[in-house]
Amino acid sequence: xxxxxxxxxxVVDSLLQGxxxxxxxxxxxxxxxxxxxxxGKAEQTxxxxxxxxxxxxxxxxxxxxxxxxxxxxxxxxxxxxxxxxIFLEEERRIYRDxxxxxxxxxxPPSALTGEQNEVLSRIVPAVEAGxxxxxxxxxxxxxxxxxxxxxxxxxxxAMQKSVLVxxxxxxxxxxLEAHFYSRFGDTLAVLHSGLxxxxxxxxxxxxxxxxxxxxxxxxxxxxxxxxxxxxxxxDEEHESSYKQDSGLCYNGRDxxxxxxxxxxxxxxxxxxxxxxxxxxxxxxxxxxxLTMKKRVADQRMPDVEIVNLATVKKSxxxxxxxxxxxxxxxxxxxxxxxxxxFVNRRGYAAFLLCRDCGHVIRCRHCRVSxxxxxxxxxxxxxxCGYTLPTNIVCPGCRTGKIVPLGLGSExxxxxxxxxxxxxxxxxxxxxxxxxxxxxxxxxxRVRSRDIDILVGTQMIAKGLHFPHVTLVGVVWADxxxxxxxxxxxxxxxxxxxxxxxxxxxxxxxxxxxxxxxxPTIVPSLLPGSMIILVFMSRKSLxxxxxxxxxxxxxxxxxxxxxxxxxxxxxxxx
Numbered sequence: 076x077x078x079x080x081x082x083x084x085x086v087v088d089s090l091l092q093g094x095x096x097x098x099x100x101x102x103x104x105x106x107x108x109x110x111x112x113x114x115g116k117a118e119q120t121x122x123x124x125x126x127x128x129x130x131x132x133x134x135x136x137x138x139x140x141x142x143x144x145x146x147x148x149x150x151x152x153x154x155x156x157x158x159x160x161i162f163l164e165e166e167r168r169i170y171r172d173x174x175x176x177x178x179x180x181x182x183p184p185s186a187l188t189g190e191q192n193e194v195l196s197r198i199v200p201a202v203e204a205g206x207x208x209x210x211x212x213x214x215x216x217x218x219x220x221x222x223x224x225x226x227x228x229x230x231x232x233a234m235q236k237s238v239l240v241x242x243x244x245x246x247x248x249x250x251l252e253a254h255f256y257s258r259f260g261d262t263l264a265v266l267h268s269g270l271x272x273x274x275x276x277x278x279x280x281x282x283x284x285x286x287x288x289x290x291x292x293x294x295x296x297x298x299x300x301x302x303x304x305x306x307x308x309x310d311e312e313h314e315s316s317y318k319q320d321s322g323l324c325y326n327g328r329d330x331x332x333x334x335x336x337x338x339x340x341x342x343x344x345x346x347x348x349x350x351x352x353x354x355x356x357x358x359x360x361x362x363x364x365l366t367m368k369k370r371v372a373d374q375r376m377p378d379v380e381i382v383n384l385a386t387v388k389k390s391x392x393x394x395x396x397x398x399x400x401x402x403x404x405x406x407x408x409x410x411x412x413x414x415x416x417f418v419n420r421r422g423y424a425a426f427l428l429c430r431d432c433g434h435v436i437r438c439r440h441c442r443v444s445x446x447x448x449x450x451x452x453x454x455x456x457x458x459c460g461y462t463l464p465t466n467i468v469c470p471g472c473r474t475g476k477i478v479p480l481g482l483g484s485e486x487x488x489x490x491x492x493x494x495x496x497x498x499x500x501x502x503x504x505x506x507x508x509x510x511x512x513x514x515x516x517x518x519x520r521v522r523s524r525d526i527d528i529l530v531g532t533q534m535i536a537k538g539l540h541f542p543h544v545t546l547v548g549v550v551w552a553d554x555x556x557x558x559x560x561x562x563x564x565x566x567x568x569x570x571x572x573x574x575x576x577x578x579x580x581x582x583x584x585x586x587x588x589x590x591x592x593x594p595t596i597v598p599s600l601l602p603g604s605m606i607i608l609v610f611m612s613r614k615s616l617x618x619x620x621x622x623x624x625x626x627x628x629x630x631x632x633x634x635x636x637x638x639x640x641x642x643x644x645x646x647x648x
Contacts, residue, residue, distance in 0.1 A: 184226060184258070190367045191219050191226075197365055198227050201341040202306055203234065209332060211312075211357045212345040214367030216576020217374060217540075220345050221251065223367075224308050225258050227343065232259070232288055236305020236340070240291045241331055243314035245269040247538040249511060251310065252291050259289050266292035266299055269511055294319060294327030297334060304338040307331050311537060312344035312353060313569050315562075347576060348569035351562075370580075377547070377578040377585030384591070395482055395490055400548045400588045404491070407546045408498055408527055412583065414546040416530045417574045418487050419555060421504040422446035425481025427454065434471030436463070447479045448506065449486075487550060488530045495528070503531035536574040542581030547574060549589045 187195070194212065201208040214220045228238040240255070242248045245267050256263050264278045264287035281287040283300050290299045294317050309317075309331050317327040328344065335342035344353055344362070357364040370376065382397045407414045426444035427436045436445050438456035445454040445463065454463040469477055488502045501507075501517060508514040514534075520526050521541055529535060529544075555567040571589070579585020 184229070185222055187222065187226070188219060188369070188371060190214075190369060191223055194223055194365045194367060195226055197363065198223070198341060198343065199230050202227060202230050202236075205305070205339055206341065207336050207339055208341040209335075209356070209362045210341060210343045210365055211349055211353050211362040212343055212365045212367070213349050213357075214345070214347060214365075215370060215376065216347045216573065217370040217580050218347075218367040219371045220310075220347075220367065221254050224310070224343070224345070225254060227306055228255070228289060228308070229258065231305030231340075232262070234305055236288075236303055237301040238289045238306045238308070239296065239299060239301055239304055239331070239334075240289065240308045240310065241296060241317070241327055242291065242293060242310050242538075243316035243327075244534075244537075245293055245511075246508075246514060246534050247311065248291055248293060249514060250538040255289060255291055262286070262288045264290050264299075266290060266296040268293065268295070294325075297327050297330045304334070304340050306340055307335045307338070307342040309342065309344045311346055313346045313348055313350040313565075315566065348572045351565055374579060375584055377575055377587045379575060379587045379589065382588060382590045395487065395550055395590070396494070397588075397590055400590060401494060403546055403586065403588055404495060404498075404528065404548070408495065412546070413521070413524065413526065413541060413544045414528045414548065415535055415541075415544055415574075415577055416487055416491065416528060416548045416550065417532070417536060418482060418484050418530070418550045419532060419570065420446075420481075420483045421448075421457075421485070421506055421532050422455065422483035423449040423485040423489075424479030424483060426479075427477045428480050429469040429471060430476045430478055431474060432469065432472040434469050436467070436470075436477070446483060449479075451506070482551065484530050484532050491528060491530065498527040499525065500528045500530065501526045503529055503534050505532075505534070508534065533570065535577065536570060539577060540580055541577065543583075544577055545579060545581075545583045545585050547578040547585070547587045549574060549587065551591070552589045553591045 198210060201210075212220060212223065224240065228240070231238050240251065242251055248265065248267055248269075252263065252265055264281050266275065266278055266282075270278065278287070279300065282290060285302070290296055290301060292299065309328050312328050319325050319327070332342050332344075346353075349357075353362060356362040380399070382399055404414055424447040427447060428434070436454060437443060438445055438459065438461050440461055441456055441458045443456065443458055445456050445461075447465065448455050449465070452465055454465060454467075456462070467477070468474075484502055484504050485506070488500060491498070492500050501520065503514075503517055508517055518539070521529055524543060549571065552571060553567060555563055555570065575587045578587050
């Protein structure tokens with residue numbers, strides 16, 4: 076399409092400033108006395124508005140746009156010859172700021188813990204020497220990995236080098252950019268698909284011109300036009316969001332390592348739950364493993380409890396909560412503390428089923444079950460975005476009653492509101508926080524303690540620091556294990572570890588209550604078994620490689636169904 080190839084043009088504004096030999100009083104006297112303008116004339120009114128902005132800004136140039144906002148006819152009046160005698164007009168390009176509300180002001184570096192000092196003592200020499208070194212930073216949630224990133228980046232900038240920081244999702248970019256902006260100010264640029272085309276153009280130009288030395292962005296930011304890179308950081312390196320599956324297929328994490336090799340600089344791969352692939356590279360000596368086992372200020376990791384499903388089925392009719400979790404929410408609410416409820420699915424119900432014929436409403440394009448979004452009154456396919464109204468007739472039997480089954484974040488929000496009507500509840504997912512402004516506003520309400528219980532999807536599981544959150548409830552924690560993916564176990568473990576890390580990050584200790592589907596699987600995935608995951612990394616990775624070795628091309632390109640069945644039946648030999 077044409078709008079895909081047209082490059083957005085820069086925005087230019089005119090700035091007005093008084094002539095060097097003309098003071099503010101002189102401008103006014105010139106119009107009133109010499110031109111004999113009586114009060115109420117358009118010129119005199121406009122000049123008064125100009126002087127208000129001009130003097131309030133300490134004599135800085137005044138934008139024509141600002142004048143037009145407070146005086147509708149400013150553009151026409153400024154074209155009159157008499158204004159050209161006392162004004163100097165200059166056109167300047169406007170920078171479309173992607174940050175919106177400015178983050179917190181510049182902050183000095185924080186005092187480092189012993190583990191942070193030890194880790195930096197390994198990273199800084201590589202930055203100073205400009206050698207390609209791959210560091211795997213394995214640190215528990217809340218251990219202070221961000222401060223390590225900041226101080227390593229500061230060292231690279233002190234050597235007149237640039238820094239590239241990758242995050243897997245736009246939501247995490249908003250969190251990390253606040254920390255980097257508070258340390259590096261206007262030298263920071265942001266690149267991701269959440270920006271408008273004009274903002275992306277302006278950020279790209281700032282990077283090209285060298286005015287921005289630090290770039291934070293999602294996977295596509297790996298192509299940022301930085302020169303003389305001194306450090307590359309990949310946060311949450313285990314995330315599958317780094318993979319681009321359509322168009323030009325690539326893995327942002329792997330390209331970051333490759334770019335570090337070409338640039339001759341170290342690369343830091345950070346995560347609280349590194350991928351098995353990275354563990355394997357560290358175990359084989361390809362990566363340098365750096366560990367941080369303690370939280371900042373020696374905060375204790377939260378206590379993790381597993382709900383006994385047999386007790387739940389006897390005491391409660393619903394399949395979502397337990398008395399254990401409800402009592403914990405009530406206790407937290409009475410103490411004035413905050414809680415998080417995590418469910419890894421948005422919407423109200425996972426699918427709609429016909430009671431008469433058993434037909435499941437599926438997407439006509441993807442053939443997957445459509446999710447009910449009751450607030451929007453739609454059935455939505457989360458793969459392609461196809462929608463249907465909720466008042467549809469069963470396409471199988473043309474009669475029957477269609478009922479919603481399963482759960483999502485919207486349903487959990489409604490259920491909690493019925494159980495705890497006195498609580499202030501909010502939901503954070505891509506439906507409620509579609510824009511950066513909405514996302515930051517919701518986070519601000521949580522930080523100001525205007526929200527008691529926050530329900531959400533993966534958007535609340537990573538990168539957030541809420542000191543007053545002491546309880547995390549996980550609903551249907553092991554649902555991801557049913558995904559047809561050999562990495563399903565690894566991803567479920569990572570997600571559980573990340574979301575449990577949101578609890579107890581302040582002065583009070585944390586508590587996590589996990590409500591599984593199967594009582595036999597989740598205990599082996601708890602964060603306490605991380606050491607088992609480390610030791611099994613080589614064995615698990617080898618098994619995964621053997622499992623997909625016969626189908627490498629299918630995973631990338633895809634084969635027709637008929638051809639795939641033929642290869643599937645082929646003997647293994």
